[in-house]
Amino acid sequence: MLILLVVYLWDLLIIITTAVAGQQHLHTQTFDITVGGVFTDRDEGTETQSMENIFKYAIFHYNRLAKEAHNLQFKIRMKEETLSLIAAESAVQTVHDVCSLVHQRYVQGIFGPPYPELATLVHSVCYHVDVPFINVCSSCYDVENPDEENNDYIEQIPRPDSMSINLYPSNQDLNIAFHNLTHKLRWTKFLIIYDIDSGLTRLQKLLNDPGVNQSDILVRQFTHYKDRSVLIDAIGRDINNIILDLNDVNTRTVLKMALQMGMINSNYHYILTTLNIDTFDLEDYRYNYVNLTAYRLFNRRDPRILQAMQSFFAFKTMSNNEVNSRLFTTSVALWADAILAYAYAYDRLIASQLRLGVEIMRPNVSCADGRGWPLGIELHSKFHEISFDGITGKVKFTPNGERTGFELDVVHLSEAGVTKVGTWAREKGANFTLTPTARGGLFNSTLIVTTIVEAPYVMFKNNQNISDLLHQNYTNNDFEGFCVDLLEEMSRALKFRYKIKPITTLRYDDMVDEVRTKKADLAVAPLTINYAREKQIDFTKPFLSLGIAILFKLPKPEKPGLFSFLSPLSLEIWIYTFAAVFTVSFILLLIARCSPDEWRNPYPCDTEYDILENRFTVSNTLWFSIGTLMQQ
Numbered sequence: 011m012l013i014l015l016v017v018y019l020w021d022l023l024i025i026i027t028t029a030v031a032g033q034q035h036l037h038t039q040t041f042d043i044t045v046g047g048v049f050t051d052r053d054e055g056t057e058t059q060s061m062e063n064i065f066k067y068a069i070f071h072y073n074r075l076a077k078e079a080h081n082l083q084f085k086i087r088m089k090e091e092t093l094s095l096i097a098a099e100s101a102v103q104t105v106h107d108v109c110s111l112v113h114q115r116y117v118q119g120i121f122g123p124p125y126p127e128l129a130t131l132v133h134s135v136c137y138h139v140d141v142p143f144i145n146v147c148s149s150c151y152d153v154e155n156p157d158e159e160n161n162d163y164i165e166q167i168p169r170p171d172s173m174s175i176n177l178y179p180s181n182q183d184l185n186i187a188f189h190n191l192t193h194k195l196r197w198t199k200f201l202i203i204y205d206i207d208s209g210l211t212r213l214q215k216l217l218n219d220p221g222v223n224q225s226d227i228l229v230r231q232f233t234h235y236k237d238r239s240v241l242i243d244a245i246g247r248d249i250n251n252i253i254l255d256l257n258d259v260n261t262r263t264v265l266k267m268a269l270q271m272g273m274i275n276s277n278y279h280y281i282l283t284t285l286n287i288d289t290f291d292l293e294d295y296r297y298n299y300v301n302l303t304a305y306r307l308f309n310r311r312d313p314r315i316l317q318a319m320q321s322f323f324a325f326k327t328m329s330n331n332e333v334n335s336r337l338f339t340t341s342v343a344l345w346a347d348a349i350l351a352y353a354y355a356y357d358r359l360i361a362s363q364l365r366l367g368v369e370i371m372r373p374n375v376s377c378a379d380g381r382g383w384p385l386g387i388e389l390h391s392k393f394h395e396i397s398f399d400g401i402t403g404k405v406k407f408t409p410n411g412e413r414t415g416f417e418l419d420v421v422h423l424s425e426a427g428v429t430k431v432g433t434w435a436r437e438k439g440a441n442f443t444l445t446p447t448a449r450g451g452l453f454n455s456t457l458i459v460t461t462i463v464e465a466p467y468v469m470f471k472n473n474q475n476i477s478d479l480l481h482q483n484y485t486n487n488d489f490e491g492f493c494v495d496l497l498e499e500m501s502r503a504l505k506f507r508y509k510i511k512p513i514t515t516l517r518y519d520d521m522v523d524e525v526r527t528k529k530a531d532l533a534v535a536p537l538t539i540n541y542a543r544e545k546q547i548d549f550t551k552p553f554l555s556l557g558i559a560i561l562f563k564l565p566k567p568e569k570p571g572l573f574s575f576l577s578p579l580s581l582e583i584w585i586y587t588f589a590a591v592f593t594v595s596f597i598l599l600l601i602a603r604c605s606p607d608e609w610r611n612p613y614p615c616d617t618e619y620d621i622l623e624n625r626f627t628v629s630n631t632l633w634f635s636i637g638t639l640m641q642q
Contacts, residue, residue: 088352147178177402194440200252228244254283288306291336315401347401359385418435470488
């Protein structure tokens with residue numbers, strides 16, 4: 011009995027030791043995984059690199075770091091198999107090529123392409139053979155509140171469910187983000203400039219906001235790099251708030267046009283929908299006090315970003331400098347997180363499938379007979395369980411495969427460059443504060459102040475002829491008066507400089523026009539507030555009220571002159587009137603002389619009388635014209 015017990019315990023010890031050794035072996039074993047990347051010949055990725063190279067970099071960066079750096083349980087090494095599709099080829103050929111990639115290369119996941127039309131086909135193949143489809147696509151989500159005429163197109167876009175994962179922030183989240191931003195800034199009148207026909211998907215919530223008057227929203231398409239009409243419309247309609255829903259190249263082009271047209275200053279506020287504002291060279295804009303706001307997914311000074319950029323420079327074999335760092339775009343970072351998300355999901359799959367062994371995980375699928383990967387559906391479900399801090403922030407997915415739980419940085423352009431001023435999260439909304447400088451404040455700026463010379467508000471210190479002084483060079487010290495003292499105290503409190511520019515015509519309405527046309531920044535003068543002026547410019551609270559504002563001066567009676575009856579019309583009008591009377595009379599006389607019907611016998615009873623007369627004489631035609639003019 012004792013011997014049997016010892017043998018039983020010995021066998022149990024061997025089983026436990028073997029299991030522990032096997033598990034330790036799995037933890038030290040390297041799992042080689044093949045993933046596929048599908049791209050097209052029209053895929054440009056960024057301005058200088060293709061999506062295929064970005065995909066290869068993401069795998070290079072992942073393999074470059076040890077598993078401890080990723081906090082994985084198992085050592086997973088990836089290698090890529092890429093497929094370059096021809097955009098012009100048929101859908102049947104595209105499906106055949108993708109099926110060949112999955113069947114012959116034994117890939118365990120497909121990445122890309124970031125185009126709705128091709129992504130639909132690739133997604134259908136992946137769904138058919140139960141292989142996860144991972145993408146970084148900004149336009150592969152449903153459009154919120156689509157038009158009826160676009161329903162057929164929208165239905166073709168692969169929805170983020172059933173074997174599909176998308177790392178790019180969804181259009182639903184971006185809709186809320188940009189709506190929160192404009193609501194926080196209290197925009198009620200603005201211009202939206204977009205470039206592609208399927209654009210504006212990130213701004214549907216803003217366009218359909220019932221709190222905004224639709225007539226105050228101007229939407230224009232940017233069609234050509236020399237097209238300045240979109241900005242001319244903004245100037246003509248007096249719109250200072252502009253949203254640029256453009257790709258990076260067109261965004262730079264429009265900003266450069268705005269700089270050339272004098273629209274880069276504190277009077278204008280731009281919102282960029284691109285997430286790549288850190289890659290823009292804004293040296294020409296940062297000192298003009300322009301209001302430029304955008305979102306970004308990551309901070310380039312974050313240690314994980316710096317580590318990813320080191321891998322990027324090593325992969326591209328280029329030096330680490332400011333110019334090259336701009337090549338590390340949001341798309342590059344998202345692809346790196348996409349590979350890492352796949353590794354996390356696969357790591358969880360290995361942990362749950364230890365009993366099945368490694369070889370079973372190698373897929374043997376076929377599109378022809380519909381044979382799928384048994385572990386593909388479970389691998390896809392693991393994406394919904396993972397949650398980690400990636401390069402682009404929190405990476406987490408909903409059951410539909412949409413990314414959730416991430417935060418966006420609210421950034422604003424200042425003299426120091428692109429500066430973070432707050433954050434946005436779906437649960438909390440936009441929370442940011444613009445500093446006075448970021449608001450296009452008055453600190454250390456020079457304002458053109460228009461005014462009118464009138465005692466005791468604005469006067470010249472030397473009692474000279476005003477009309478002579480207005481056409482000479484003068485400084486602020488040449489003026490004195492109540493308005494000048496008020497302006498000086500304002501400049502001390504708000505820390506700005508000013509240049510007084512009096513109106514040479516001495517007309518108050520001209521001073522209003524100076525402010526309206528932005529030739530002057532403000533007017534400080536004894537200016538009466540009325541309805542017509544309030545429609546043109548904004549007024550502060552009155553600094554002085556006169557009780558005699560309701561009084562008016564009685565007109566002095568004047569003796570009428572000899573030609574006072576001519577006063578209602580100017581001399582030119584009277585000359586034109588008399589000239590018209592004589593001209594019409596002459597033409598009427600000429601026609602009557604030429605017409606045989608106007609020549610008649612003055613003595614109708616004498617049929618032999620052969621001298622005919624014309625009733626339209628010179629006096630008659632003049633009288634006829636004057637009578638017609640006087641309505642007699």
